[in-house]
Amino acid sequence: WLPWPIWYIIVLSISSFSEGNIYENDRATRLDSDQDLGDFVVSSNHEVYVGGTNVLYHLDWNLDILESVKTGPELDSARCHASGTCPQDVAKSLTNNTNKALVIDDENNKLIVCGSIRQGSCSKYQLQNISSQVEFLPEPVAANEAGSSTFAFIGPQRYNRWGHGNVLYVGSTFTHHGDYRHDVPAIASRNLHDLRFAEWS
Numbered sequence: 001w002l003p004w005p006i007w008y009i010i011v012l013s014i015s016s017f018s019e020g021n022i023y024e025n026d027r028a029t030r031l032d033s034d035q036d037l038g039d040f041v042v043s044s045n046h047e048v049y050v051g052g053t054n055v056l057y058h059l060d061w062n063l064d065i066l067e068s069v070k071t072g073p074e075l076d077s078a079r080c081h082a083s084g085t086c087p088q089d090v091a092k093s094l095t096n097n098t099n100k101a102l103v104i105d106d107e108n109n110k111l112i113v114c115g116s117i118r119q120g121s122c123s124k125y126q127l128q129n130i131s132s133q134v135e136f137l138p139e140p141v142a143a144n145e146a147g148s149s150t151f152a153f154i155g156p157q158r159y160n161r162w163g164h165g166n167v168l169y170v171g172s173t174f175t176h177h178g179d180y181r182h183d184v185p186a187i188a189s190r191n192l193h194d195l196r197f198a199e200w201s
Contacts, residue, residue, distance in 0.1 A: 039102040041111075043127060049111055051099030053146070056113060058130050069131050072097025074117055078178025082119040083138040100142035101152040105192055107166060112195075114142040114150065119180050120172065122195055139195045140184045141170055148173040157189065157198060167191055167198045 037052035046061040054072035059065055076095040080086035101114035104127065111130065114122035120142030124135040142150040150172045157167045167189040175181050188200035 038099045041102050041104050043104055044106055047127075049102060049104070049130075051102040051113060053096050053098045056099070056125070056130060067130050069125075069134075071099070071113065071115055071123075072117060076117045078119075078144060080118070080178075081138075081180060082121040082140045084118065096146065098146040100150040101170070103152050103154055103168065105154060105168075108192060112152075112168065112192075114152070116142070116144050116146055119178065120144045120150070120184060137195045139190075140180055141172070141190065141195055142184075143173045143175055144181070145173075145175045145177050148175050154192070165192075168195065 037050055040048055040050045042048050047066070048057075048059040048061070048063065050057040050059065051071075054070060056069050056071050057065060058067040073094045073096050075092040077086060077090050077092045079090045080092065086092065095117050097115040097117045099113065100116055100120060101112070101122070103112045104110075105112055105124075109127050111125040111127055112122055113125060114120060118138070119140035121139055122137050122141050124137065126133050142152070150170065152168060152170045154166050154168055157165055168191075170188050170190060172184050172186065172188075174184070174186060185200040189198040190196060191198050
């Protein structure tokens, strides 16, 4: 008998994500998405969160669906700011929201979810109830194209004498998609309160 973490890593290693399905051996958990699934994270109490295009799932350790929420599509334009404000000559169109980053903030009991719309901005969800109390943070954080990559994790801010606590570290591909991409550095650390810069390069 294997300890739970090792067993779960093995199960996830032989699982694969495809259009709306999580396959575990010969059993498939059908998720209501006709789009590709992307990132997933496992919480300290063994629950799974899966981000895909226009959707976010909360699963139990048996991969049964506990909750799901729609994250898109939304009216958006690459020429609009993360806050949603646009130049007068810009028309928004219905745009798919591809999940770019999915990070558990255990300290604050939040799930940080960043998508490709609104300049790669993020929202915070309650870990135990992703369908309530969603907090939108109008900061450009992630790549704003479906095919461009973003990597994010939470770690200690201990690289300088005055740093303390944890921050969100983000590496984001530069895109030429829209007017605000120079606001998103290749590498940055962001405070967990409002995702504004702690340091960047």
